Amino acid sequence: MSEITLDLRLVFKIPKTGLRINGLIQGLKESSSKIHETILTTLMQALEEQVIEKVIQKDPQRFKRNGHQNKPRCLKCSFGKISYRLAQLMDRKTGKTFQPLRKALALPAHDHYLEEALESPMGLVMHVSYRRSVTEVERIQGQSPAHTTLHARLQELAQTHEPFGNLKNKPFRYLLADGTKVHLQKDRGQDLGQAEMRWALASLGSPAPFEPVGFWIDTDWKMIRQDLNQRLDYKKLKFLFSDGGPGILENLLAPWMKPQRCLWHGKREFPYLLYHDGAKKQKQKPFLEKMQSIPVFQFTRLQMEQLRPEDRPRITQITQQTQKGFEELLQALDPKKYPHARAYIENLMQPVTTFLSWWLQKREILPLTTNALESAFSQVKNRIKRVGRRWSEQGLLNWLKLTFYKVFQSDLWNQIWNHRKKRLPKIRLISIQASFAWENTIT
Secondary structure (H helix, E strand, O other): OOOOOOOOOOOOOOOOOOOHHHHHHHHHHHHOOOOHHHHHHHHHHHHHHHHHHHHHOOOOOEEEEEOOOOEEEEEOOEEEEEEEEEEEEEOOOOOOOEOHHHHOOOOOOOEEOOOHHHHHHHHHOOOHHHHHHHEEEEEEHHOOOHHHOOOOOHHHOOOOOOOOOOOOOOOOOOEEEEEEEEEOOOOOOOOOEEEEEEEEEEEOOOOOOOEEEEEOOOOEEEEHHHHHHOOOOHHHOOOOEEEOOHHHHHHHHHOOEEEEHHHHHHHHHHHHHHHOOOOOOOHHHHHHHHHOOOOHOOOOHHHOOOOHHHHHHHOOOOOOOOHHHHHHHHHHHHOOOOOHHHHHHHOOHHHHHHHHHHHHOOOOOOOOOHHHHHHHHHHHHHHHHHHOOOOOOHHHHHHHHHHHHHHHHHHHHHHHHHHHHHOOOOOOOOOOOOOOOOOOOOO
């Protein structure tokens, strides 16, 4: 590794009065783009001279200098716009002119917006539209790629980054599955109507967090099970967490796994089933009160964490009271009047109490709800349904690849960008000195 020394002289105008620290910082911030441009173009010029010298020395009879490009190359990076006229060499053998620095620094042939400057707008586009993302970055940084450029670069990044490959080396114990409706369109905007977007997350077990292991569009749960079987060590899975959506338990629950229904969803969806059976608000009241009185729906994560071995008799009693409460609720639901609500409770009562029976067996605390994950997914759902509105299937899949990292695994999102930075050889500052001298000092 060689060293280079740059002599940089900066001259600032200082206001006579009223200067404060914020003005000092803001002035430096506004100057930083020009300072960086000067340093970068000077380094490029030095490297260019070195590269040209090596090429000519290699074959002096073949290569000769041929001035510079007529128009400067315009490169946009995270700290501003860089203009540089590349020096040219002529190859006497072929008669062609080329720019040695372009190949040496791997300058893009057509893309003027460099990849390293895309992290900020690409991070924002996970939450807001492409247009608003570039507008906000331009407001803060003074420039941003066009929304079409950002969209194209995101598709490229997503296609070269496959987050959900073979995960058999991870001994996942918990599996969570859910889905929602999305609106699809063809590339030219033709409306394709709604389709189901589905996803799965897995965890090594409490207290390890859930992480995305796959997402699918317009794919049935049977095919999803086949995909997960190929990529996960499915035999190590012990629990399936879900909100009870159609097809999840039937296809994803293996014989050795236990289902755990979300408590929050269990309570939330019961009124909809009653309404479907013709029970309006007043008629629903006694049934909802009976459900609310069932002990399992009054449990919280904090209460579970505070349990001690001596609480075993109390939990046994609560489990028995819960079973009795569900049986009383079933007795109150006339199967002729409320067939859907009754079937719902019959399917809910066993899976919703798995966490109690498991604590009695193993004293291990299971997640009671998927609320924390639901909160994170609400960001994704809102972005898909309220901002993007309609998506092409591939465009949505590419966006999801990066969004699941940004929203659920921020450390992995950072790794994506840090990896892209670390794998490149970089210049490294080894020393810096500063001094000052007043010119035309004002007293």
